[in-house]
């Protein structure tokens with residue numbers, strides 16, 4: 575996404591449109607109009623967004639309660655509303671959220687207020703060295719590098735080069751035993767004219783959608799190791815498909831479900 579479209583509230587922004595799909599109120603008229611255009615093409619878009627957020631909640635529990643991480647570093651976090659990681663992770667978990675959209679960061683600070691151990695920084699996932707190298711972040715981590723990373727709901731908007739760099743940088747930075755919860759967004763999407771029209775809306779606002787196969791994702795994420803294989807979000811651990819209508823399953827399944835996996839070092 576271009577910097578101009580992020581700070582200009584006269585143009586729609588993908589992050590704020592996502593907030594609108596989730597029923598949030600941190601969006602502008604221009605975002606709602608573009609989001610409604612997408613919904614008219616793909617009526618299941620809000621349910622697809624809620625599915626992605628639901629899986630993120632499960633990840634919060636997996637990384638903390640089941641895998642034992644007490645520090646989570648999340649890239650491209652979006653708004654930390656009450657369905658985000660810090661609401662699920664046990665008290666005392668340190669959560670470092672980040673997003674490159676200054677408007678999202680400002681809203682995020684309002685939402686979080688003084689929530690203990692939860693931080694939110696402006697940072698580009700394309701440049702993880704900037705977030706991890708920030709003096710405030712180094713102070714919070716106090717030398718700790720065995721952490722749970724999250725890169726969820728953003729990978730389709732990163733180029734191959736950026737994705738490979740981000741994955742490799744955090745792998746090299748992290749201590750052995752670290753984990754990355756990764757969403758292979760839009761992997762293996764079929765050709766579909768509605769999708770093409772939707773992607774054109776996003777591309778016009780500077781958010782180009784990159785189509786990839788799961789194999790291409792696997793290659794770009796090296797040297798992380800996939801712990802178990804990628805799982806479709808519709809089959810995500812514990813997700814009950816009866817939550818969605820048959821028509822939603824038929825559309826979300828092939829078109830928008832995406833895949834997720836835990837990658838380990």
Ligand SMILES: C[S@@+](CC[C@H](N)C(=O)[O-])C[C@H]1O[C@@H](n2cnc3c(N)ncnc32)[C@H](O)[C@@H]1O
Pocket residue numbers: 575588589590592626627630649650651652653672673674675678697698699700725726727728731
């Ligand atoms: C679809 S939301 C995903 C939010 C959250 N991770 C989730 O899965 O619910 C995408 C967010 O990624 C942010 N974003 C997009 N590209 C980014 C980048 N290169 N670096 C940091 N944030 C980015 C947008 O501003 C937006 O808030």
